[in-house]
Amino acid sequence: MGIDDIRNVDPEITKLIIDHLDGVVITDAQGRYVYVNDTWSEMMGGIKLEDVKGKYVKDLIPDTKIDFVLKTGKPITGHVIIAKGPSKIKSFSTYIPIFNKQGKLVAGFIHVIIKGMENAIDFSFRINSMATQLEYYQQELKKIRGAKYTIDHIVGDSPEIQELKRKIIQASRTNSTVLIEGETGVGKELVAHSIHDLSNRDSFPFVKVNCSAIPRELLESEFFGYEEGAFTGAKKGGKEGRFEMANKGSLFLDEINQLPLFSQPKLLRALQEKEIERVGGKGSIPVDVRVIAAANVNLEKMIEEKKFRSDLFYRLNVLKIVIPPLRKRKEDIPLIVESLIEKLNFQLGMKVPGISEDAKMKLTEVHYDWPGNIRELQNIVERAMNSSWGETLEWVHFKDYFRSKNPKFIDKISQNNMSKIKDIKEELEKETIINALENSKSKAEAAKKLGISRTAFYKKLKKYEIKG
Numbered sequence: 001m002g003i004d005d006i007r008n009v010d011p012e013i014t015k016l017i018i019d020h021l022d023g024v025v026i027t028d029a030q031g032r033y034v035y036v037n038d039t040w041s042e043m044m045g046g047i048k049l050e051d052v053k054g055k056y057v058k059d060l061i062p063d064t065k066i067d068f069v070l071k072t073g074k075p076i077t078g079h080v081i082i083a084k085g086p087s088k089i090k091s092f093s094t095y096i097p098i099f100n101k102q103g104k105l106v107a108g109f110i111h112v113i114i115k116g117m118e119n120a121i122d123f124s125f126r127i128n129s130m131a132t133q134l135e136y137y138q139q140e141l142k143k144i145r146g147a148k149y150t151i152d153h154i155v156g157d158s159p160e161i162q163e164l165k166r167k168i169i170q171a172s173r174t175n176s177t178v179l180i181e182g183e184t185g186v187g188k189e190l191v192a193h194s195i196h197d198l199s200n201r202d203s204f205p206f207v208k209v210n211c212s213a214i215p216r217e218l219l220e221s222e223f224f225g226y227e228e229g230a231f232t233g234a235k236k237g238g239k240e241g242r243f244e245m246a247n248k249g250s251l252f253l254d255e256i257n258q259l260p261l262f263s264q265p266k267l268l269r270a271l272q273e274k275e276i277e278r279v280g281g282k283g284s285i286p287v288d289v290r291v292i293a294a295a296n297v298n299l300e301k302m303i304e305e306k307k308f309r310s311d312l313f314y315r316l317n318v319l320k321i322v323i324p325p326l327r328k329r330k331e332d333i334p335l336i337v338e339s340l341i342e343k344l345n346f347q348l349g350m351k352v353p354g355i356s357e358d359a360k361m362k363l364t365e366v367h368y369d370w371p372g373n374i375r376e377l378q379n380i381v382e383r384a385m386n387s388s389w390g391e392t393l394e395w396v397h398f399k400d401y402f403r404s405k406n407p408k409f410i411d412k413i414s415q416n417n418m419s420k421i422k423d424i425k426e427e428l429e430k431e432t433i434i435n436a437l438e439n440s441k442s443k444a445e446a447a448k449k450l451g452i453s454r455t456a457f458y459k460k461l462k463k464y465e466i467k468g
Contacts, residue, residue, distance in 0.1 A: 064081070248288050256294060
C-alpha cells in the first residue's frame with residue numbers, strides 16, 4: 001500500500017499538500033510506516049522512508065498513540081512527543097484514523113506540528129504558572145477576608161440538619177438577600193459564613209456587622225462611611241463604610257432586629273438601589289453586595305408592634321432559613337459534643353480523649369430544653385473538660401450543671417424510656433460512692449460516711465469498677 005491509495009484524490013495534489021505540512025506519517029492499519037515526508041525525516045535526524053517502511057511506529061516512537069487510535073477508531077490531538085533525532089525537538093502530534101468508503105479502517109495519519117512548538121510550550125507553561133499563582137493568591141485572600149466557617153462545620157445527621165444544609169446550598173446559588181432566624185446560640189453566623197463560602201462571591205470579602213453593638217449615632221457612618229470633614233473628629237481622607245468594604249462579597253447583618261427604626265429607611269434604600277451615600281458626601285457610590293441578615297426574634301411580630309418596618313422585612317425576607325433549636329434535634333448532641341471536645345482541646349491546650357457512651361446517652365435523654373442551644377452545650381462541655389483532669393468525660397462531670405438549673409432534677413438511667421428499678425438503684429449507689437470519695441480524704445472516711453464496712457465498701461468499688 002502507498003500514499004496514492006489513501007484517498008480517491010489526484011495523487012500529485014495529495015502529495016503536494018502533505019509535503020508542505022510539518023512532519024507527516026502515514027501508516028497501514030497495523031501501525032506500520034507507509035509514508036513519511038521530508039520534514040519528518042529532518043526532524044528525526046535524517047531517517048528516510050526506506051529506513052522505516054514496514055516497521056512499526058511504536059518501535060521507533062514508544063510514546064506514540066497511533067496504536068490506540070487504530071484500535072479505537074478515535075482521533076487524538078495535542079499529544080506531546082520528543083523527536084528521536086539529535087535536536088530532541090518537542091512537538092505536538094495529531095493522530096487520525098482513515099477509513100475507506102465501506103467504513104473499514106485502512107490507515108493512520110499522523111501530523112506532527114514542529115514550527116513554533118517551543119513558543120507554544122513556553123506560553124502554555126507561563127499560563128499554567130500564572131493560573132497556579134492566581135489560585136494561590138485567591139486562596140490566601142479568601143483566608144484573610146472570607147468566611148471562617150464552611151458547611152462542614154455544621155455538625156449533625158438529624159433530618160432537621162439535613163434540611164438546613166439543603167437550604168444553605170440552595171441559598172448559595174443566588175444573589176438574593178437571605179434572612180436567617182433562630183434562637184440565641186443556634187449558629188446563625190455559622191450559617192451565614194457557609195452561604196458565603198459556597199457562593200460565587202467566596203473570593204471576595206465577608207463583612208460582619210453586629211447591629212446591637214454599634215452606637216445609634218454611629219450607625220449611618222459605620223454602614224455607609226463618611227467624607228473628610230463630615231463631622232468633628234472625622235478621619236482625614238474619610239472612611240469606607242461596611243457596604244463598601246463588602247463590595248462584590250457578602251455583608252452579614254447580625255441581630256438586625258436591634259436596628260433602630262430611624263436607620264431602617266437608609267438601609268432599605270441601599271438594598272433597593274444598590275448604591276450608598278457617605279455621610280457628608282455629594283454623590284452616590286454603586287455597590288455590589290449580597291446581604292445576609294439574622295434575627296433572634298420573630299420580625300413579623302416586631303412589625304405588628306411597630307418596631308420594624310414591613311418594607312425592609314419584605315426586602316430582607318426573599319430567602320428565609322430558620323435554624324432548628326437544639327431541643328428539636330437532640331440526637332445530634334453526641335456528634336456535636338465530640339466535635340466540641342476536639343475544638344476545645346486545641347483551643348485550651350487540653351488532651352481530653354473523649355466522652356463515654358453512657359454520658360452521650362444521658363445528654364441526649366436528659367429532661368432539659370437547652371435554652372442556650374449550641375452555645376450553652378459548648379459551655380457545659382468546657383466546664384466538664386476542666387473538671388475531668390484530662391480523663392474521658394463521664395456523666396458525673398455534667399450532672400451538677402443540670403442540678404444547678406433544676407433543684408428537683410432526678411438523675412435516671414434511661415434505656416428506651418423503660419428503665420428497671422434495679423438499674424436506677426445501682427446507678428444511684430455508684431454515684432453516691434463516687435461523691436463520697438470525692439468529698440473524703442480516704443476510702444476509710446468515705447466508707448464511714450456511707451455507714452458501711454470497709455470490706456463492703458471495697459466490694460462495691462470493685463463491682464462498679466470505681467478507681468478510688
